[in-house]
Amino acid sequence: MTAAQLRVQKDLTELELPSTMTTNFPDPTDVLNFTLTITPDEGIYKGGVFRFTFNISGGYPHEPPKVRCTQKIYHPNLDLEGNVCLNILREDWKPVLNLSSVMIGIQYLFLEPNPDDPLNKEAAEDLRRNREGFIQNVKSSMRGGTVKGETFDRVLKA
């Protein structure tokens, strides 16, 4: 077993996730690739089901895991390709952080979207200028609606 796999075993088996997050392993023999599902129970994104893929390289924990959102969602800190703007996934990553820190960090983006660190500039501008209007746009995007000419994925709980 590689040192990265050992560390992932420790990280994953000792995860204590809140009920709003679940992990899913398409191939349970491959623990380096899995998805995280977040169902926020408060905040603007409540009612949505958001999926992220985690891809952990052999360089972990020297290198951070690669995380992408699999859906197209209207969020200031996510772009339309699923890139996530979270400091600990890039410039502030440290080997002492673990998968739990990353998951909690991503969930936090749904509770407190951060307009000062935008990846989707229109959404950030929207949130800064008119919070109420932004909330309406988020609701509409989560139903699969169109916001500012972009159609988003329907992410509402079935």
Added chain:
Amino acid sequence: MAAAVLNGVTNGIASSSKIDSYLADESRFASIDKVLDRRGPWTVEEFVGGEGTKDFLRKQSKVLVIGAGGLGCEILQNLALTGFNDIHVIDMDTIDISNLNRQFLFRESDVGKSKAIVAAEFVMNRVPGVKVTPYHGKIQDHPTTFYQQFNIVVAGLDSISARRWINATLVQMAEEDEEQLKPLIDGGTEGFKGQARVILPTVTSCYECSIDMLTPPTAFPICTIANTPRLPEHCIEWASVLEWPKVHKEKKLDTDDPDHIEWLYQQASARAAQFKIEGVTWALTQGVVKNIIPAIASTNAIIAASCCNEALKIATAAAPYLNNYMMYVGNESVYTYTFEHEKRPECPVCGGESLIAEAKRDWTLERFIESLINRQDLQISKPSLSYSRGALFWPSPPDVYTATRPNLEKPLVDLLGEDEGIVVTDPALPVSVNISIKYV
């Protein structure tokens, strides 16, 4: 010795035979013999000296050099001239034109050939009596038995993952059998900085113990590269991190493919022009995406020299060896500092305990796990077990639990062979435990 070789060179063509006869003469080791023939004020207690020591160095010891690049060329040269005569070298790379300024065992006509093979041939032609055995390939493709044949491993690598791998492999070998303890001498350079360290697997701190000291790879905030680029690097990262996957979808970026670099360079240049940023060049583009660190030949020479002196001291006991970490900082004047990096008790590679667990042939996996939970020397309650094929039984996360739960009822003998290792982690353990099964 250096002076004699130099004279040979300056004296012109006629002197090449002079060099040959000089190198063929065993007395060329006269300087080294002075420290091998008799005790000195710093000689370590175990030192015997004389013919036995020289015989071990020159006829019996077998050294593995990992990497035949910037450090590797220097290491091979030094080892050969120090008197190590059975050297093996492994490198997966081929020679690139950009290597030639410092990797002096290679010539322009060697571009495209295997570094290990060319380096071995060069050293054998140059230094009579030395046997260098090359391996063109990855260290990970060789089994443990391959590494068992060597006395010392000297690594001049540019990759963290390769270092972690060889370190973990050597620690595991020493854990399983004390006789298989192979000193690992690890050199590394980055511009004017470098380090040399001696790792005695299971005895001293290992490479993984110090993994937290490494600076994580440079990364810029993704929001900056997406919206407010200020540096040429921001434009290049934008092209590689955001634009490449957007345009090429599933096609992966190959940083060794010049066409891919060219595409990134074009994209980054256009973006730089848009934001009035100067400095995007083809070389910088390649440097950023391949994370190329400037290599300075003389830093490599300093670090390799230090590594090879340690190899000589370990092989002969002529002087105390480095304990255990020497850092060399040449970018702010010159500063070197040697310290003992301590073992990290929670190191996942060498901190873990290794123990043997007995099992009855009719036990199920569940019964075996129960026996582990009952062990006084473990104190665990919710263990996760893995083996060579992945998770054997993990109580969480739910998916892995569901997938591995059926293993609980299976007979242990069907899952694990005699002496097959498993790795156990538990919330109560700071580290993992390696367990080998013994059927009784």
